[in-house]
Amino acid sequence: MRAATHAVRAACAAAATLAVTACGGGGGAGGDRGAVLSSSWGDPQNPLEPANTNEVQGGKVLDMIFRGLKKYDPDTGEARDMLAERIETTDSRNFTITVKDGWTFSNGEKVTAQSFVDAWNYGASLRNNQRNAYFFGYIDGYDKVHPADGSKQSADTLSGLKVTGPLTFTVKLNQKFSSFPETLGYNAFAPLPRAFFDDHDAWLKKPVGNGPYMVENYTRGSQMSLRKWEEYPGPDKAQNGGVDLKVYTDPNTAYTDLMAGNLDLTDDVPAAQLKNVKSDLGDRYINTPAGILQTLAFPYYDERWNKEGSEKVRKGLSMAIDREQITNTIFQKTRTPATDWTSPVLGKDGGFKEGLCGEACEYRPDEAKKLIQEGGGLPGGQIKITYNADTGSHKQWVDAVCNSINNALDNDRACVGNPVGTFADFRNQITGKKMSGPFRAGWQMDYPLIQNFLQPLYYTGGSSNDGKWSNQEFDDLVDKANAETDPAEAVRTFQQAEEVVRDHMAAIPLWYQNGSAGYSDRLSGVKLNPFSVPVYNEIKVG
Amino acid sequence: MPEQPPYEPERAIAGTGMGGQMDLAASEATTLEQPPPGGPGESGHEASAASGERPRSLWSDAWHDLRRNPVFIIAGLVILFLVLISVWPSLIASGNPLKCDLSRAQEGSRPGHPFGFDGQGCDVYTRTVYGARTSVLVGVLATLGVAVLGSVLGGLAGFFGGVPDSILSRITDVFFAIPVVLGGLVLLSVITSNTVWPVIGFIVLLGWPQISRIARGSVITVKQNDYVQAARALGASSSRLLLRHIAPNAVAPVIVVATIALGTYIALEATLSFLGVGLKPPSVSWGIDISAAAPYIRNAPHALLWPSGALAITVLAFIMLGDAVRDALDPKLR
Numbered sequence: 001m002r003a004a005t006h007a008v009r010a011a012c013a014a015a016a017t018l019a020v021t022a023c024g025g026g027g028g029a030g031g032d033r034g035a036v037l038s039s040s041w042g043d044p045q046n047p048l049e050p051a052n053t054n055e056v057q058g059g060k061v062l063d064m065i066f067r068g069l070k071k072y073d074p075d076t077g078e079a080r081d082m083l084a085e086r087i088e089t090t091d092s093r094n095f096t097i098t099v100k101d102g103w104t105f106s107n108g109e110k111v112t113a114q115s116f117v118d119a120w121n122y123g124a125s126l127r128n129n130q131r132n133a134y135f136f137g138y139i140d141g142y143d144k145v146h147p148a149d150g151s152k153q154s155a156d157t158l159s160g161l162k163v164t165g166p167l168t169f170t171v172k173l174n175q176k177f178s179s180f181p182e183t184l185g186y187n188a189f190a191p192l193p194r195a196f197f198d199d200h201d202a203w204l205k206k207p208v209g210n211g212p213y214m215v216e217n218y219t220r221g222s223q224m225s226l227r228k229w230e231e232y233p234g235p236d237k238a239q240n241g242g243v244d245l246k247v248y249t250d251p252n253t254a255y256t257d258l259m260a261g262n263l264d265l266t267d268d269v270p271a272a273q274l275k276n277v278k279s280d281l282g283d284r285y286i287n288t289p290a291g292i293l294q295t296l297a298f299p300y301y302d303e304r305w306n307k308e309g310s311e312k313v314r315k316g317l318s319m320a321i322d323r324e325q326i327t328n329t330i331f332q333k334t335r336t337p338a339t340d341w342t343s344p345v346l347g348k349d350g351g352f353k354e355g356l357c358g359e360a361c362e363y364r365p366d367e368a369k370k371l372i373q374e375g376g377g378l379p380g381g382q383i384k385i386t387y388n389a390d391t392g393s394h395k396q397w398v399d400a401v402c403n404s405i406n407n408a409l410d411n412d413r414a415c416v417g418n419p420v421g422t423f424a425d426f427r428n429q430i431t432g433k434k435m436s437g438p439f440r441a442g443w444q445m446d447y448p449l450i451q452n453f454l455q456p457l458y459y460t461g462g463s464s465n466d467g468k469w470s471n472q473e474f475d476d477l478v479d480k481a482n483a484e485t486d487p488a489e490a491v492r493t494f495q496q497a498e499e500v501v502r503d504h505m506a507a508i509p510l511w512y513q514n515g516s517a518g519y520s521d522r523l524s525g526v527k528l529n530p531f532s533v534p535v536y537n538e539i540k541v542g
Numbered sequence: 543m544p545e546q547p548p549y550e551p552e553r554a555i556a557g558t559g560m561g562g563q564m565d566l567a568a569s570e571a572t573t574l575e576q577p578p579p580g581g582p583g584e585s586g587h588e589a590s591a592a593s594g595e596r597p598r599s600l601w602s603d604a605w606h607d608l609r610r611n612p613v614f615i616i617a618g619l620v621i622l623f624l625v626l627i628s629v630w631p632s633l634i635a636s637g638n639p640l641k642c643d644l645s646r647a648q649e650g651s652r653p654g655h656p657f658g659f660d661g662q663g664c665d666v667y668t669r670t671v672y673g674a675r676t677s678v679l680v681g682v683l684a685t686l687g688v689a690v691l692g693s694v695l696g697g698l699a700g701f702f703g704g705v706p707d708s709i710l711s712r713i714t715d716v717f718f719a720i721p722v723v724l725g726g727l728v729l730l731s732v733i734t735s736n737t738v739w740p741v742i743g744f745i746v747l748l749g750w751p752q753i754s755r756i757a758r759g760s761v762i763t764v765k766q767n768d769y770v771q772a773a774r775a776l777g778a779s780s781s782r783l784l785l786r787h788i789a790p791n792a793v794a795p796v797i798v799v800a801t802i803a804l805g806t807y808i809a810l811e812a813t814l815s816f817l818g819v820g821l822k823p824p825s826v827s828w829g830i831d832i833s834a835a836a837p838y839i840r841n842a843p844h845a846l847l848w849p850s851g852a853l854a855i856t857v858l859a860f861i862m863l864g865d866a867v868r869d870a871l872d873p874k875l876r
Contacts, residue, residue, distance in 0.1 A: 252837045272661065272837030322644070329647045329663075389818065395834070399662050399823070403642040412640035413824050421731070421818070 034241040035541035040254040040266040041245035045427040047204045050190040051123025051130040062187040065209035070185035077448040077530035079182040092176040099167045105193040105210045106229045113169040115191035121157045132188035134463040140172040176483040186446045212238040212537045238537040249390040267517040267534050271393035274332035281518045290515035290532035291343045291445035296508040297467045299435040304379035312375030314505035315360050320368035320408035326400045338509035342453040345530050351450025351491040365408035387440040388426035389419040430466045450494045474500040604870035614866035620859040628675040637668035639826045648842040660845035661838045670848050673828040681808040687746035689800040692753025700761030714751035730819035741820050745807050760792040794871045802864030805857040828853045
């Protein structure tokens with residue numbers, strides 16, 4: 001997933017938590033179970049096919065209408081069994097998965113092993129052109145259904161997937177991948193009902209899933225209405241009657257609507273209001289660490305960024321950015337300057353390594369100027385940082401980054417911001433390879449593993465490798481790390497791969513982002529998961 | 543405006559007032575031999591010096607009125623000042639509008655920085671002063687473009703009439719039907735240029751029909767005048783008729799409308815820039831600054847109010863000037 005908005009999607013998130021349902025019990029303390037809340041949102045880039053949604057806005061919805069084998073704990077991010085009864089392996093390569101009995105889709109169809117296998121085959125097949133196809137790349141037979149060179153596929157289904165019973169199937173990987181089960185909470189791995197295949201257009205209009213909410217209707221550019229699925233069989237039932245996701249093209253408008261009582265929840269508090277948010281909302285403002293890293297990515301398909309010496313230019317640009325000042329002033333310290341390419345939410349054991357970037361992420365204007373000159377100067381004498389203007393207060397920080405670069409280089413016009421109106425349009429331009437200079441690339445993790453901060457973004461052909469960076473040494477290290485059965489050793493190998501990213505400055509890390517949200521006094525039980533997505537099903541209204 | 547009465551070239555024979563038609567026969571002879579009247583001011587002194595002997599032209603008469611109109615004087619001074627700082631902003635602002643120091647973001651006024659700093663730590667005073675240049679440039683160039691294109695097309699259509707006139711009238715109808723802001727959002731959002739030209743081009747594109755209609759109406763009125771018929775009877779060619787006899791006498795309403803429109807074009811540029819489709823950074827424009835400062839209004843209202851104030855004063859000045867010019871050229875309306 002990618003990061004999009006503030007990160008990319010997070011599919012996961014959820015509230016699920018098997019045990020402890022914070023919600024639930026007893027009905028006592030109030031909350032009108034039938035009341036609907038409204039929340040700010042942006043249009044997703046693509047129709048909501050699980051394997052085709054790799055941005056955060058679409059992911060938010062998938063998170064509400066689907067449940068997969070695993071679910072990431074809304075507090076810790078840990079992957080816990082949801083639909084999975086058991087996932088067994090002896091060699092980290094052959095997995096036997098047993099699905100829990102009793103789950104159905106909201107149209108009444110039972111969720112079986114076949115529901116998963118069909119969905120995964122659909123997602124992997126080149127014919128269906130799914131953005132997350134790459135997540136199935138470790139399953140045996142992937143090269144047949146999705147040839148890397150784009151030639152005709154010689155198989156329709158993955159040979160590594162076998163249904164062995166109504167509720168059991170086996171997965172054979174093409175190499176060892178010890179943390180494979182932890183990735184299964186990502187929405188690309190969600191099960192799909194027959195309706196998806198039988199009447200695809202109707203499904204796209206009104207997706208049917210197996211999560212606590214059902215899609216009632218969706219008007220692009222306006223609103224998506226989700227309603228509680230009363231017969232939802234899972235442990236994390238919705239504690240409210242539904243959610244209306246309202247499309248905003250400016251977080252300031254959403255904030256104003258919240259203050260005026262027209263909106264219940266916004267998960268994108270604009271930077272310009274950070275100074276006032278405490279006095280406006282008091283404890284109805286939450287700010288929690290999230291697995292989000294904001295970076296500047298580069299278009300390596302443009303040879304001006306992919307030539308000898310351009311890594312010096314990128315490193316110079318990185319050193320021309322005064323992260324400390326920007327996070328203090330623009331973001332009122334709700335973000336932390338980044339010193340590696342992961343996120344502190346992973347923890348030290350999980351692979352976060354403070355200072356891995358070294359002096360390349362420190363503000364050193366003189367050296368920056370020198371490096372950029374050595375690297376041949378800025379391509380075309382000027383860089384344009386492309387960003388979407390509808391979320392995340394990106395204009396403010398992009399302008400600040402440009403001013404910082406301009407000041408360091410002593411050139412008024414070295415850097416300018418290039419806004420794109422909406423997130424969906426911005427993503428389309430990126431996936432259409434239309435970038436000519438650096439562009440905003442927020443990454444919101446899909447699951448809390450260091451692998452997710454590196455492989456999708458920098459691996460050759462990775463699902464969210466928007467800049468099309470490619471480096472053999474990095475790819476080899478990632479493969480090696482994935483094959484590692486000792487988690488600590490795997491993390492160390494990933495960090496070596498991360499050093500390759502650093503040495504080439506494949507992307508400039510900016511800051512670690514917190515999730516922030518504000519809500520109206522109608523709501524209680526609002527929290528953000530480690531993916532910075534509101535845990536909608538736990539919110540009580542009234 | 544469109545309903546202007548015909549302007550007689552040599553109105554003044556004092557006292558005749560509006561009843562001009564009666565004098566036509568007399569004045570027409572003079573007209574034919576006289577060079578077309580020049581711009582305002584050309585004959586100011588001369589006219590007053592010669593008062594009593596020589597009739598004052600429409601233009602010298604207007605100039606005479608204008609000089610005594612306090613609204614014109616005030617607006618003129620403001621505009622003169624704006625033009626001066628547009629040409630030479632460093633005269634009153636020594637800083638660099640693109641040099642911003644984030645550590646001073648949102649700070650209020652202080653010595654050397656009378657207007658304080660905006661959300662990016664840029665000096666609001668310097669940016670406000672430099673913003674005048676783009677506004678004046680866009681306003682003046684767009685008005686020139688609109689006036690030239692509109693009066694040429696409208697004038698020709700009015701003069702020749704017939705099918706070309708009908709076609710042109712329908713085209714102007716089409717352009718009139720395009721909502722300006724919506725058109726700007728659609729047309730300008732696909733343009734990535736960082737210069738002022740797309741904005742000027744857009745304003746000309748949507749602005750010319752207004753002038754064209756007025757010019758057409760004015761030419762039609764003038765061409766029915768006897769002195770035009772007389773010239774035609776004497777064998778004057780179409781181009782001579784247009785250039786020597788019709789244009790000088792039909793241009794006044796165009797000038798009036800264009801002057802007033804100049805102010806609205808400046809406001810339009812700011813509107814488009816505010817919406818993000820007009821000028822783009824690193825251009826310095828009041829619209830851009832207003833847009834950037836709007837979210838910070840609660841914490842740093844000064845960053846919003848100064849460029850807004852400058853914009854308001856500028857637009858007001860041009861509109862007041864247009865009003866004064868109209869009063870002078872069209873005494874009937876008083």
